[in-house]
Amino acid sequence: xxxxxxxxxxxxxxxxxxxxxxxxxxxxxxxxxxxxxxxxxxxxxxxxxxxxxxxxxxxxxxxxxxxxxxxxxxxxxxxxxxxxxxxxxxxxxxxxxxxxxxxxxxxxxxxxxxxxxxxxxxxxxxxxxxxxxxxxxxxxxxxxxxxxxxxxxxxxxxxxxxxxxxxxxxxxxxxxxxxxxxxxxxxxxxxxxxxxxxxxxxxxxxxxxxxxxxxxxxxxxxxxxxxxxxxxxxxxxxxxxxxxxxxxxxxxxxxxxxxxxxxxxxxxxxxxxxxxxxxxxxxxxxxxxxxxxxxxxxxxxxxxxxxxxxxxxxxxxxxxxxxxxxxxxxxxxxxxxxxxxxxxxxxxxxxxxxxxxxxxxxxxxxxxxxxxxxxxxxxxxxxxxxxxxxxxxxxxxxxxxxxxxxxxxxxxxxxxxxxxxxxxxxxxxxxxxxxxxxxxxxxxxxxxxxxxxxxxxxxxxxxxxxxxxxxxxxxxxxxxxxxxxxxxxxxxxxxxxxxxxxxxxxxx
Numbered sequence: 001x002x003x004x005x006x007x008x009x010x011x012x013x014x015x016x017x018x019x020x021x022x023x024x025x026x027x028x029x030x031x032x033x034x035x036x037x038x039x040x041x042x043x044x045x046x047x048x049x050x051x052x053x054x055x056x057x058x059x060x061x062x063x064x065x066x067x068x069x070x071x072x073x074x075x076x077x078x079x080x081x082x083x084x085x086x087x088x089x090x091x092x093x094x095x096x097x098x099x100x101x102x103x104x105x106x107x108x109x110x111x112x113x114x115x116x117x118x119x120x121x122x123x124x125x126x127x128x129x130x131x132x133x134x135x136x137x138x139x140x141x142x143x144x145x146x147x148x149x150x151x152x153x154x155x156x157x158x159x160x161x162x163x164x165x166x167x168x169x170x171x172x173x174x175x176x177x178x179x180x181x182x183x184x185x186x187x188x189x190x191x192x193x194x195x196x197x198x199x200x201x202x203x204x205x206x207x208x209x210x211x212x213x214x215x216x217x218x219x220x221x222x223x224x225x226x227x228x229x230x231x232x233x234x235x236x237x238x239x240x241x242x243x244x245x246x247x248x249x250x251x252x253x254x255x256x257x258x259x260x261x262x263x264x265x266x267x268x269x270x271x272x273x274x275x276x277x278x279x280x281x282x283x284x285x286x287x288x289x290x291x292x293x294x295x296x297x298x299x300x301x302x303x304x305x306x307x308x309x310x311x312x313x314x315x316x317x318x319x320x321x322x323x324x325x326x327x328x329x330x331x332x333x334x335x336x337x338x339x340x341x342x343x344x345x346x347x348x349x350x351x352x353x354x355x356x357x358x359x360x361x362x363x364x365x366x367x368x369x370x371x372x373x374x375x376x377x378x379x380x381x382x383x384x385x386x387x388x389x390x391x392x393x394x395x396x397x398x399x400x401x402x403x404x405x406x407x408x409x410x411x412x413x414x415x416x417x418x419x420x421x422x423x424x425x426x427x428x429x430x431x432x433x434x435x436x437x438x439x440x441x442x443x444x445x446x447x448x449x450x451x452x453x454x455x456x457x458x459x460x461x462x463x464x465x466x467x468x469x470x471x472x473x474x475x476x477x478x479x480x481x482x483x484x485x486x487x488x489x490x491x492x493x494x495x496x497x498x499x500x501x502x503x504x505x506x507x508x
Contacts (some may be wrong), residue, residue: 005024005094006024006128008022009023019097024055059089096122143162143164150433152480153482172409172426173376175195176431177434180434187486188331193332204330208372209337213374226330230335231339231342233339244259249389251305251306262306263303265284265291280317294390316344346379356398356494371409376410380410380422415442420445424446429468430455431461432466461492467479
């Protein structure tokens with residue numbers, strides 16, 4: 001039996017098609033009705049489901065300044081309070097934003113048949129009820145059996161089990177200010193994916209870990225066989241597999257004439273029996289220096305550009321690691337960029353990984369995958385930045401990846417600095433606290449579902465709360481993120497303790 005919460009009435013030119021107010025029933029526990037609660041009422045179209053958007057507490061006795069003055073008069077407060085018990089004038093009004101009309105199947109009134117848009121307002125005088133969990137689960141589109149359990153739907157006892165296919169297939173973004181819980185939420189999602197049964201169909205996971213925050217996963221006994229940690233200090237791009245044009249991407253100053261000359265030298269090395277499959281940038285530079293043919297200025301400039309690339313220590317005779325060999329279904333490969341300082345070097349690494357993954361997936365040489373990019377605004381910025389070498393491939397995966405089951409997750413603390421093209425292709429968004437008005441405006445510009453009202457709610461979220469919206473759910477929901485099952489030792493260290501540890505280290 002549904003719990004009665006109140007009665008629809010006329011208030012501030014409401015109800016209309018979008019919203020309706022109801023007076024909260026005092027006999028019902030007043031604390032039951034809270035912001036974010038899902039409720040329903042019977043309209044002429046059917047059962048109208050909505051969400052409590054605002055609660056207003058009114059008391060007409062205190063609406064007049066003279067009354068309040070008399071009430072606070074020290075000479076006769078008890079007489080007035082006895083004649084006019086102010087508590088009896090108090091009532092609460094909930095403002096509900098309409099979400100949709102539901103129709104039940106003929107055989108079962110708890111099983112939703114269809115959901116359609118409302119075309120007529122709620123009727124004043126109608127009773128308002130609490131939506132039961134079974135109906136709410138189907139209405140929102142949660143997957144209790146196979147979904148990823150990210151926490152609890154706010155103001156309910158319902159597990160926020162998000163359907164994996166709906167979340168991953170069309171890409172998603174995790175957005176928040178620094179310290180808002182992005183990495184924590186990402187760890188929860190990874191836990192859910194790695195804990196799935198083998199026959200449930202879990203993609204391979206590739207994580208770009210900029211700050212080494214996910215290294216703790218390797219110490220979890222149940223995940224030990226599913227984790228591959230790759231230190232990018234030993235990362236190598238195979239020089240024999242690169243054509244001349246590829247070098248222009250990494251070194252934009254190389255001219256077309258120099259590319260043409262470079263192509264000749266690469267062909268010579270590939271034909272040579274000694275260096276056919278095993279040459280480096282040094283080999284190319286040595287050949288150019290020995291080669292009498294070609295313009296001297298062209299060759300000198302080419303040697304300079306190639307030497308600049310060689311100093312990055314990223315190019316070698318073989319690919320390391322072999323991307324094809326480390327991408328396995330139901331496992332996670334973590335590329336740790338913690339030791340890398342150069343943004344250019346990090347860009348080249350991410351660009352190469354993304355290109356290889358997309359190429360291999362299109363040719364069906366690796367399983368479907370989820371690529372998680374931390375600090376995505378560094379690798380796919382909105383501004384046309386010369387160092388944004390990886391921007392093009394990330395935008396390509398965002399636009400075309402779903403056709404090949406190449407899924408993408410972008411994590412950022414600065415949505416405004418993140419490419420609008422990439423962000424707009426993330427059909428689902430998991431948004432934690434964001435306060436910067438420019439970031440909020442950028443979100444509104446890149447997604448039609450984020451209105452001014454939602455932007456205001458996002459800015460008031462606490463740590464551990466998030467808004468889930470987009471393709472992952474039928475309607476936006478607020479979620480209290482669950483606790484991680486496995487914790488990193490570093491998360492319990494505070495600033496003062498770190499200072500003490502550093503001092504002890506110095507004294508040894």
